[in-house]
Amino acid sequence: MNVGGRRIREHFRFLRPLFAFITVVWLVRLALGAAEAPVWLLSVFSVTAAVPTAVFLAVLLIHVRNFGSYPNVVVASLLLNSWGQLLVIAAVVFSVITNTTNVFTWSEFSMPGDDPLHLRHIYGHLTFGIGLGTLFGAGMGCLLLWLLRTIVPVGSKGNGERVKRNRET
Numbered sequence: 001m002n003v004g005g006r007r008i009r010e011h012f013r014f015l016r017p018l019f020a021f022i023t024v025v026w027l028v029r030l031a032l033g034a035a036e037a038p039v040w041l042l043s044v045f046s047v048t049a050a051v052p053t054a055v056f057l058a059v060l061l062i063h064v065r066n067f068g069s070y071p072n073v074v075v076a077s078l079l080l081n082s083w084g085q086l087l088v089i090a091a092v093v094f095s096v097i098t099n100t101t102n103v104f105t106w107s108e109f110s111m112p113g114d115d116p117l118h119l120r121h122i123y124g125h126l127t128f129g130i131g132l133g134t135l136f137g138a139g140m141g142c143l144l145l146w147l148l149r150t151i152v153p154v155g156s157k158g159n160g161e162r163v164k165r166n167r168e169t
Contacts, residue, residue, distance in 0.1 A: 003075045004068035011075050014067055018054040019083055025050040026087045033103025042103060051084035055137040056144065063148045070142050077137035078130075085129040092118050092125075 001008055012019075029045040058076040062068055091104040096117050105118060 004071040006068050006072060008075075011072070011079060014061070014065075015054075015058060015076055015079055018058055018080060021057075022047060022050050022054055022080065022084050023087065026084075026091070029103055030091060033106070047084045047088055051081055051133060052137060052140070054080045054084075055141050059141045059144045059148070063145055063152075063154065066154050070145060073141040073145055074134075074138040077141055078134045081133035081137055082130050085125045085133065088129070089122050089125050092122055 003011070006014075025045050026047050029042060029047065032042055032045060055077050058080065059073055062072055062076065088104055091102055095102045095105040105121075
């Protein structure tokens with residue numbers, strides 16, 4: 001399957017560092033939660049904030065490396081949002097299976113009045129987390145790509161390259 005002239009495998013390879021970034025934030029948040037760090041510190045290491053940051057960086061990379069266009073931004077948003085939400089779901093499911101709590105099942109970061117299996121929390125991540133996160137990320141990402149392409153068109157080298165070319169002619 002091709003999207004914007006790129007295969008899905010190419011998208012995964014292109015986004016690999018951003019998947020790693022989201023995973024590191026998730027792991028740090030789990031570790032800080034296990035160490036009972038203050039809530040303000042846990043809020044700094046938020047998967048919910050890491051995913052839009054990763055989408056923003058993906059758009060910059062798409063522009064700089066000329067990886068594709070707007071459909072590629074939408075795919076990047078979908079893949080990165082899905083990865084972030086699946087990591088959170090994995091932490092919630094692990095908590096339910098082991099009958100323990102972690103930062104993702106604490107009442108401060110979970111749905112109020114949720115059942116012991118946290119099904120509403122999981123469904124929320126599967127539906128609203130992936131759906132709205134992807135739509136918001138794709139919309140903001142496409143706007144950013146449009147701004148970048150308007151201000152710094154693809155293939156422009158900057159003034160230094162133009163001066164060098166003019167001297168040669």
